[in-house]
Structure formats: structure tokens, C-alpha cells
Amino acid sequence: MRRLHAAVAALLLVGVTAGSAAADARAQRPPQAAAAAVQVPAGVTAGAAVFDRQTGTFTEQLNTSARFRSASVVKLLLALDFLWNRGPDYTVPAADRALLEKMLRGSDDDAADHYWSTYGGSAIINRMVSRLGLSDTAPPPTEYAGYWGYTALSARDTVTIYRYLLDSAPGPVRDFVMDNLRKSTRCASDHFDQHFGIAGAFEKPWAVKQGWSGSSYPEGTCGAGGAAATASSAPAPGPAAAASVDLTRPALHSTGTVGAGDRYVVAVLTLHPVGTSYGKAYTDIGRLTRSLNVPGAARPTGWWYGTWSDHVNVRPNPSTANARITQLPAGVEVLIGCQKRGEEVEVPPYTNDWWAYLPQYGGWISNIYVSSPDNRIPDVKDC
Structure with a gap:
């Protein structure tokens, strides 16, 4: 378990609790065909x-x-x-x-x-x-x-x-x-x-x-x-x-x-x-x-990934200089449309200058908060 140091917390306006940036990495493309049965997550x-x-x-x-x-x-x-x-x-x-x-x-x-x-x-x-x-x-x-x-x-x-x-x-x-x-x-x-x-x-x-x-x-x-x-x-x-x-x-x-x-x-x-x-x-x-069978319904394209940390800010551009659009629920899975380089973000011992575009929010989050082992998410296209 790591904690975001005070200077970076002030800069990014995110919460202090954090999980492993590489933990529980998941990327799944949106389904192209309806699933055969409802998929109910464990415990639900x-x-x-x-x-x-x-x-x-x-x-x-x-x-x-x-x-x-x-x-x-x-x-x-x-x-x-x-x-x-x-x-x-x-x-x-x-x-x-x-x-x-x-x-x-x-x-x-x-x-x-x-x-x-x-x-x-x-x-x-x-x-x-x-x-x-x-x-x-x-x-x-x-x-x-x-x-x-x-x-x-x-x-x-x-x-x-x-x-x-x-x-x-x-x-x-x-x-x-x-x-x-x-x-x-x-x-x-x-x-x-x-x-x-x-x-x-x-x-x-x-x-x-x-x-x-x-x-x-x-x-x-x-x-x-x-x-x-x-x-x-x-x-x-x-x-x-x-x-x-x-x-x-x-x-x-x-x-x-x-x-x-x-x-x-x-x-x-x-x-x-x-x-x-x-x-x-x-x-x-x-x-x-x-997972629901809704024939012909349009589904968003992109890659689903988990995030970590509390109060991750969604920005209008890939920079912390902009006021946030909103904040993500802690640890939520998000749809990523594409990624590109922007301002370098530091959460010791990590730094990352790649940012992910979230089409459903109309904004960006630093890849440092995406549950992926690499700074550049391997299977997500560049913007």
C-alpha cells in the first residue's frame, strides 16, 4: 500500500489512499455479439x-x-x-x-x-x-x-x-x-x-x-x-x-x-x-x-480497464493545469477510447506522461491511475 505524498496530492487533487498501479489489470474489448447468458459477478x-x-x-x-x-x-x-x-x-x-x-x-x-x-x-x-x-x-x-x-x-x-x-x-x-x-x-x-x-x-x-x-x-x-x-x-x-x-x-x-x-x-x-x-x-x-442480450443495441467501442486511487480527477486536457470535469468513483472500471502523451505525473516511485481519454466522460485521466503494468497501455490505440 502506497500513499500519495502531500505535494503531489496538492498538485493533482486526488485522494491519499492508493493501491498497486499494476494490480488487477484487466483490459477487455467491448462485446461484438451478445453474451449467451447474464454474467453475474461473484458475490452479487x-x-x-x-x-x-x-x-x-x-x-x-x-x-x-x-x-x-x-x-x-x-x-x-x-x-x-x-x-x-x-x-x-x-x-x-x-x-x-x-x-x-x-x-x-x-x-x-x-x-x-x-x-x-x-x-x-x-x-x-x-x-x-x-x-x-x-x-x-x-x-x-x-x-x-x-x-x-x-x-x-x-x-x-x-x-x-x-x-x-x-x-x-x-x-x-x-x-x-x-x-x-x-x-x-x-x-x-x-x-x-x-x-x-x-x-x-x-x-x-x-x-x-x-x-x-x-x-x-x-x-x-x-x-x-x-x-x-x-x-x-x-x-x-x-x-x-x-x-x-x-x-x-x-x-x-x-x-x-x-x-x-x-x-x-x-x-x-x-x-x-x-x-x-x-x-x-x-x-x-x-x-x-x-453481458445482457440486447440484440442490435449500439455498444461503445474502446477498452475497459480498472483504475486505482481515490478521487481521480477527469481533466478536459491531458494536463493537471486544467480544472477537473469530475472525479471517478474510487477504483472504478472505465472505458478508454485512446491514449496520448501529455504532462508528466509523479506518484513516487512512478512517473508517467501518458494519458487516457475517457469518451463517456469527455475527458482525460493520467495513465498512472490505470491498472496496467506499462506507462503506455499495450492494446489501446494512440489518439
Whole structure:
């Protein structure tokens, strides 16, 4: 274990904890054909479904009825409940439009608190279960009635929610919700990077509503500035609640649509071992989602590599002189499009003047933080 010395830390604005730069080196080209089965990383519990709206069939199903705590995916139901029976000519009031946009694009928790407390809390879930014919969805346990993120949800119910939204909801409701999901921001309101899963596995067009929850996710550092935040959590659940839906293990969910005309509805719900870092969970749900059978969906090209160190800055150019665009979740796997020489970076005993371009971030990181044994990553093309 090495530590970044103070001078370099000040120069690069990265965290002090570090791992071996050569450890756990992985480079895999993006799949050119869909995998035969869902690849679930070790230790991960998952439910997944892919529904092709064009053929009316599922192309992927894994534990589709398994219940997970919804985390922020329940915000879809909060929005639909508020918009229910508003009529084809309904115009969302400006105050609600602002709240709903923050909730759907940036997964804002304060907005969710408002709709939960104002419109009946658990009664919202009961209404939407009846309206949409959901099979596995249920309100939070009685002792946690105030925690909307403890709503139970399954992959198949998530598909049902999106199918209603796309195929049955009034046009203005469909357009309002889906347009906001298409404008999902990389940095959520709580400074967590929310472009994992679907947003990383497929090229646009996509629309996503993500969810994350767990004490293992102590710090959100996404964005060019601002204070770090802690992932939403709640008091430790009692044994009765835990027996119904796991409220303990860190959750990370990716849901939405992929392809022109929102052809595919994709739902990936995951739980990770207690103590799993956000970067590790982010990487694992990314690998799982990339393995899904989504025929014809456009996948990003490049090379997937692990990173090391905390708070690695993504820069607009291959130089530390530029203000950062954002910071990576610690240890996350990233897609590298190409590499070139830039400013020399020093993390004793290493120096490196090669930088990797991350197309999904629109910026650069020093190769010194890429888990590769060489300064120049062997199989990545030059820019």
C-alpha cells in the first residue's frame, strides 16, 4: 500500500489512499455479439430483464420476480402517481415541474420526500400497484414507512412500469417523464456518479432511472466542485423486515430503455456484499449489464480497464493545469477510447506522461491511475 505524498496530492487533487498501479489489470474489448447468458459477478445478487417492445418478447430474464428494495427507482412511481388522471391537456405547474425534473434527472431526494409526504407515503405504492397490476411491488415495512427507498420492487414489475409509461400513459405524461430520463445527469443531486449500468453499457439513445443505497457508499464526489455526500440510508432494519426484502446489503440498480423508439426496456437490480465500495459495485453492475442480450443495441467501442486511487480527477486536457470535469468513483472500471502523451505525473516511485481519454466522460485521466503494468497501455490505440 502506497500513499500519495502531500505535494503531489496538492498538485493533482486526488485522494491519499492508493493501491498497486499494476494490480488487477484487466483490459477487455467491448462485446461484438451478445453474451449467451447474464454474467453475474461473484458475490452479487441480481434480478434482470430485457423486454423487446418490437417483438413483444423478453430477450433476457434472470430472477425476475425477486424483490429488491427500490432505492431511487421508486421515484418513477412517485412521478406517475402525481401525474395520474391529469388529462391530455394538463400542464405541469412550474413548481412541480422544477421538482420533478430534479427528481427524474438528478435523482433528487428532497423532491422525493416532498411527493412522498404530500401525497400519502405508502398509499402511493398501493395505488400504483393496483393501477398497473404490479405483482411484487409493496410499500416499505411498517416500521420504516417514511423511507420510500425501502419500497419492494422486482425486475418484472420494473418492466411493467416502463411498458405502461411507453404504451399506455397519456402522451404528455409519457413525453414529460421519458424526456427527463433521457436528460439524466452524470452527477446526481447528491454528487454520486449515476451513469453506471445502462448508461455505460450502451450508446445513446437511452433513458435511465437509477438507484443506489447503502452505508458502504460513504462519499459521492462527482462534479467539478461541491461537498461530498453520503448515499441515502436508514436505521438498521429489524429481522422481520430483513426477512422480506434485504435492507442491509448495498443496492445499485439501473433501469430504463435502450435503442431508437425506446425499443428495449432494461431492468437490472443488484445487491452487493456489505462493505463493497461504490466503485466496485459500479464496476460489477457495468459488467453484468454489458453481458445482457440486447440484440442490435449500439455498444461503445474502446477498452475497459480498472483504475486505482481515490478521487481521480477527469481533466478536459491531458494536463493537471486544467480544472477537473469530475472525479471517478474510487477504483472504478472505465472505458478508454485512446491514449496520448501529455504532462508528466509523479506518484513516487512512478512517473508517467501518458494519458487516457475517457469518451463517456469527455475527458482525460493520467495513465498512472490505470491498472496496467506499462506507462503506455499495450492494446489501446494512440489518439
